[in-house]
Amino acid sequence: MEEKQVKKRRIVLIPVPAQGHVTPIMQLGKALYLKGFSITVVQTQYNRVSSSQDFSDFHFLTIPDSLTDSDLHSLGALPFILKLNQVCEESFKHCFSKLVQEQGDDEIVCVVYDEYMYFSQAAAMAFQIPSVVFSTTSATAFVCRSVLSKVNAESFLLDMKDSQTQEKVFPGLDPLRYKDLPTSAFGPLESIIKLYYNAVNIQTASAVIINSASCLESSSLAWLQQKLQVPVYPIGPLHRAASASSSLLEEDRSCIKWLDKQKPSSVIYISLGSLALMQIKDMLEMAWGLSNSNVPFLWVIRPGSIPGSEWTESLPEEFHKLISERGYIVKWAPQMEVLRHPAVGGFWSHCGWNSTLESIGEGVPMICRPFTGDQRVNARYLESVWRIGVLLEGELDKRAVESSVKRLTVDEEGADMRKRAIELKEKLEASARNGGSSYSSLDNFVNSLTTP
Template identity: 45%
Template structure:
């Protein structure tokens, strides 16, 4: 399916190719909107898997490619990424060839997790720009995985988990995504290595972050990735992610929040991919109930393995929750975080969620599940000091304690002050002359300069 519209032959444009997960789709579409607002024409290549509704983006041309995922039975994220990077090579190549025949393409912007696209771009002399949808600090942690492996950290994951990784402060051994490594070790190492090595061959690198937040890590990034780098985030401050949501928002959550006291509610959401078992869900429920604090809790269908929604929660838990909590299947997160009633965010520490929380000045409780979430949560708690990391996982006593520390104790007030300072810096960086504003100007100039090299 190609949504060609009425565009003219040989029209200048940019081709974008997002990884088809919610946390990757959102920033890629936001970036596309940003570039379109600066005068660029956009063609979006997308897999059948999680294909968006084109009618929401009449200003983009959509080109769907086959991926074979539905027939494969592949399910977990690591295996999906591996499968798609194998199965999408020829469909992507053929689609890109058609686009380059019909238009003058300035460059292709792909997710970092599409490493195969570098060789295809090189073969047709097309500049490839990489969008890394994570933080810079977590990207550098991924780039150091081979070092961690050589140092033997992956062979000591069951012992001394609180020991620091001396080569990469402030990370601890338990901040390495051990679950993924131990269950899919070679696949994970190969995916990470390909992502890092092929990114190094790209023409430029874009991050959804702002330099004031990650300034200490920028020199490390520049030393390892010798290319133009643009920090133009937070993307969602330009364009909301609501239109790219794969799930339907429950707007009743806003109506419920309207009835709550200012800064009184803890918002709880573990993102669009993370899963847990019934026991962990019940630990979360008891921790929330025992904290005696109001909360808005997102339990996504599929969050609990083998469960449709909340049927695994005992009645006594549901009764105690109903006194002060509200459960929904999905919520309009940006609207929730900006609501006057929200005083804290218990998050999986995905980068989009972390940025959205910082933008609204909402301190966090962090429960990381996999990938970049491990590094993000460590930086939130130990570097930026704007949240609390649950060091023991999901245990009701630690949960209750963390909620009280964040919501009602002086420690939470300190976090709130620090994150409000970061919120103010975001407002400055996006304004004329600010760091993200200037970086966007440089990105626009850079892409425009590519036209002569692709003629």
């Protein structure tokens, strides 16, 4: 009797074309590849991931006629994502149809799409292939988006304009205040509510994967499991499950040699993400505060992060003097390696979810300076729930900067935070090990794809 040829199983990934979204979905791809799946990454024409050493066995596909860099600059981030979903639905169906026809020995078992690439659902439905939502943020931020997707935009806007209401805890989301909710600096509230409505409305998706762990967010994960009515798989932190480099910017490794010369736990590492813009006035206040703290610091200043300036050339001479004594500046850093370095004692961050997980994963407490969206949710949790962060709110002022840096690196409070951060690190490590909750969750997801 002839033996049946065993088909390989292929998973199609669809990332949002932004660093904070690309990093975890490529880590997910690597984790699934290590479980025996073939991986296809479907990209738009903007911000494509290159096939690096980590992804040499992945298949990359570009959706034709999608939006480009110039569309992002002319539209802005939020309208860009909304339009991308309109533009890509039909062209992705056509693209996906060819992929299905040409699959040969690789049977497509699942489409995993970033929650903001919801156009993907239509194609998966048309070809009767299961689709899975991937959330690159915390489970708590997902809960917030679900709640915000149902609010009346007009009355919520009035609440948000009232300074007293802003400070109040939002009903059902303790300890999050109104001002901590993930509204966006990248567009009007109506647009963000529309985006959230589309993103959290999982429709025909058969499951949700979240880059988080139950030791960090058990109650938010339980809320989602109950509300979504499909399996929720917390499989984070993905950088532990599958380390993979997918930086869209070139990393400057010279900072590691500089860190090698510093004392243990003495350095503040500063990196405010791949999107935030900084005003010269704020940069000067930071430089003064850092200089006055007498603490050495490694500062990532991303090219283009200062409006009207390619890099730091528009900053006054005063700035360069202030940082020359104890500071080291790079355009982009190998963040995981930096956070793992024994010289690093604190991380001043925008509190994007990847940076938050990486910092907790290395037991490094944080100075929290969120700019937009879910960063505020993460910052509040770092300060009030996990108690490993100093929240720096309001206008930047050199005294507040100096005080925050000292609280983290010099004061007893900082030592307590470091202790708690190391305890959380150990819990996260346990969840990612064989038999841990995140490890088992990934196995359960893989088994759900192989069970007829």
